[in-house]
Amino acid sequence: MIEIANMVLGGLAAGMVLFIVSVGLSVTMGLMGFVNLAHGGFAMIGGYVIVLAMNRLGIPFVPALALGFIVVAAISAVFERLLYSRLYRAPELDQVLFTIGLVFIMTASVLLVVGPETQPLTLPTSMQGQLNLGFMTYRTYSVVLIVVGVIIMLALWLGFERTRMGAQIRAAVDNRRMAESLGINITRLFTITFAFGSGMAALGGGLGAEFLGLDPQYPLKYLVMFLIVVAVGGLGRITGVFYAALIIGVVDFTLKKYLPQGGTVFIYAMTILLLLWRPQGLFGRPT
């Protein structure tokens, strides 16, 4: 019983990080129809900003997270206006190529500026150690991640369902032409959404740095994982990505424990079967 709870909690914590990183990618690909393979790069840059702010400037963890979000959101807004927007109607191949190029630029820039070694993230003492949950004790940071993930999920859901901006995004995901003809400023909407999504990736990069590690290979190393979460969750579906990230987090965590060798094979096979059965993802709407 305790063991199952261990699995579920550990997997949920990992799944929350997956969710926070991937949710922006899901909206970018769903709303803008852009194959943004550089999304993991924004997560990496965010992670580096956060870790360097803590280690070199002595900024505490939570303000550093906020700083990472703002910096990456600002950078990505510039990227979107100057570069991405030129390729919105381009074939997928050009988008793939462009974003792979961006990944190279990001990786090389990090190598040049910071160096190749893995950046350690020291958690604040309040998040270290074990927490008594009543029926068992568990790693405090995992519990923190789960709580933060749920809060972010609820905030995003409220923002999506209850605000004007959220309604506009939903409208644009469902029917872009109709949204445009209703007078929704798609250009501005895209920039804001893109910046926000990349900011979320940065947040995930920082929150997950403690166990995913943070090195220049990060964007390519986890790319497939983020893409799987989005593909399973369905494009542009926030709740879908949430459930998908949790399922994959728990499955991955469990398999790594019991089948350290073959776990990933199972994830890939599962994804292939799922996408063949439902190309729009487990929680996506058929197009």
Added chain:
Amino acid sequence: MSATQMPDSNTSDALAARILARRHRFQWWEPLPWLLALGFYFVFPRYLGFGTELLITVLFAISLDLALGYAGIITLGHAAFFGAGAYTVGILAKHEIWTEPISGLVIAAIVAGAVGLLSGLVLLRTTGLTLLMLTLCTMGLLEETANMASEVTGGFDGLDSLPIKPIFGTFEFDVLYSSTQYLYVLGVLLVCFIFVRTLVYSPYGHSLTGIRENTLRMHAIGAPVRMRLVTCYAISAALAGVAGALWAQANAYVNLSTLGLDRAATVMIILVLGGYGRLYGSIVGAIAYMALSHFLSKAYPTAWQLGLGVLLVAIALFARGGILGIADQIRSRLGRAKEQKPS
């Protein structure tokens, strides 16, 4: 945009057939790259290792061009077939089952082609992003399987010091790419190139271009679109398998690096750099990429990667035809000169 000029709708079938036949005819400059490659053998004996690697890369890029450039199948997982071919040769040689090189290539082509056929039958029901994901997952599946089945594949370490028999029982393979291997690989590449050239100028090849340009219309005129794509994918996979097999034979080892996202992304970059959907794009792209990476990556490892990234972004934004596309544009801008210079 594409090099193929479609005949006007009011031209007769005979004229169209004649245009296709004329395109198929060899141009006077086409033997040049092959003579240069042969010349390289005599002029730069110390760089034959580099040359062998270049030729293998060209073959791999050509195989991707068939699927991606001609048929428009977006795949990020083409290294799956390169790896399948390499592992076929590697496993057969390591366990002393089959060490003859040329028949080894045939077996590798059959195995990789079968993997391509099976996965193509399943994957090519989908398009766009889903297809991209599925090709990535298929490659990941093979990579993890190769990692896991370590009794057969050597796992993470791979298989090394593979015994490779002399070609035709006489031409001994010299260790780590040297004279025999260069000529052997050049010969295989030439055969494969002529095969692909014939294929893309055949009616079948033109139907692939048609599917890429307008899938809906090809459906409407009754072309068996999916089967065409599946066969193209399988042929492309078999060629990639040959490239992988050559790689394993030339290096006398095989490891997980033949199967990963790195290799798949690199070959895609090479193809797009040279210009996809055209026969010589792979050659130009491979030369440009390999020369740059060979000489710059040693001197400026980080800056080279940065430069590559900027180059890719610039091509995606401004020059969608790659290097050959730029050459075409310059040529057409230099005026409507009748005598066209080869690029």
